[in-house]
Amino acid sequence: MTERKSAAFFRAEGVILSRGVMAASAYLAGNAQRLGERALRLGFVALTAPVHGLLGQNDRTLATRLANLAFRNMTEDRIAELSEEYARDILEDSVLDQGRELVKRSRKQGHRIVLLSDNLASIMEPLCERLGIFDDLVCNRLEFRDGRATGKLLDPVVGGHGSGRWIRDYADQHDIDLGRSVAYGGHGPDLLMLSAVGNPCAVNPDYTLRRSAREADWPIVEYRE
Numbered sequence: 001m002t003e004r005k006s007a008a009f010f011r012a013e014g015v016i017l018s019r020g021v022m023a024a025s026a027y028l029a030g031n032a033q034r035l036g037e038r039a040l041r042l043g044f045v046a047l048t049a050p051v052h053g054l055l056g057q058n059d060r061t062l063a064t065r066l067a068n069l070a071f072r073n074m075t076e077d078r079i080a081e082l083s084e085e086y087a088r089d090i091l092e093d094s095v096l097d098q099g100r101e102l103v104k105r106s107r108k109q110g111h112r113i114v115l116l117s118d119n120l121a122s123i124m125e126p127l128c129e130r131l132g133i134f135d136d137l138v139c140n141r142l143e144f145r146d147g148r149a150t151g152k153l154l155d156p157v158v159g160g161h162g163s164g165r166w167i168r169d170y171a172d173q174h175d176i177d178l179g180r181s182v183a184y185g186g187h188g189p190d191l192l193m194l195s196a197v198g199n200p201c202a203v204n205p206d207y208t209l210r211r212s213a214r215e216a217d218w219p220i221v222e223y224r225e
Helices: 012-016 021-030 036-054 060-071 078-088 098-107 121-131 163-174 188-195 205-214
Strands: 007-010 111-119 137-141 142-145 148-152 182-185 199-203
Touching: 007 012, 007 021, 007 098, 007 142, 007 163, 012 111, 012 163, 012 182, 021 036, 021 078, 021 111, 021 199, 036 060, 060 148, 060 163, 060 188, 078 148, 098 111, 111 121, 111 163, 111 188, 121 137, 163 188, 182 188, 188 199, 188 205
Parallel strands: 007 111, 007 182, 111 137, 182 199
Antiparallel strands: 142 148
16 A cells, blocks of 8 residues: 655744745835835835734734735736735745755655745745745645736635645545644744644744643744844
8 A cells, every 4th residue: 555645834934934924015115116106005014014913913914915905906906916026035035044954855755845825925926936945835826807806815824724624625636644744834824734744843933833832742942043
């Protein structure tokens, strides 16, 4: 009987990348085509940033939805252009060396490497293509109508408590043995993702995840500067 495969699931934000969704929102909003438009979009990002921070530990789905409302009525072409620019010029430099090492170790252990990100596909797809270290990418996608963004994300929204269910579905589809698999997360909503595998690890965890990881006796990794 053929042995089932295993996977390593990585939350991008905080584990692989030092920059999160709000940084991407600020970049895209700040590079809108007209000066007045930039000011309005950046103002919206500034207003939602504190709310995003408060919601991030518990309701990351709503926080992620808020972060992308700033793109409402931006053209699809402009978002694609700015996203590739951001991935190339900004986000690639924010890839954490310690995160790369975790990926390399997982690869040596024979795991399939899967990246989950709160960010948009228009940003993460070109980044992952440039890095070339992930087998699969799961991220968010904007809704467009008549060539313009509605400001809404297509369901299911990545980043919330649904990640545990998603991992189990992924395992069924790809014949993955979750008991032999690993997962790395850094936020409270990653709890169900980490609980779904046999080898969970909290990386630079926020308060919610740190407390739960200690109670569950999961390993905690702290990146060093």
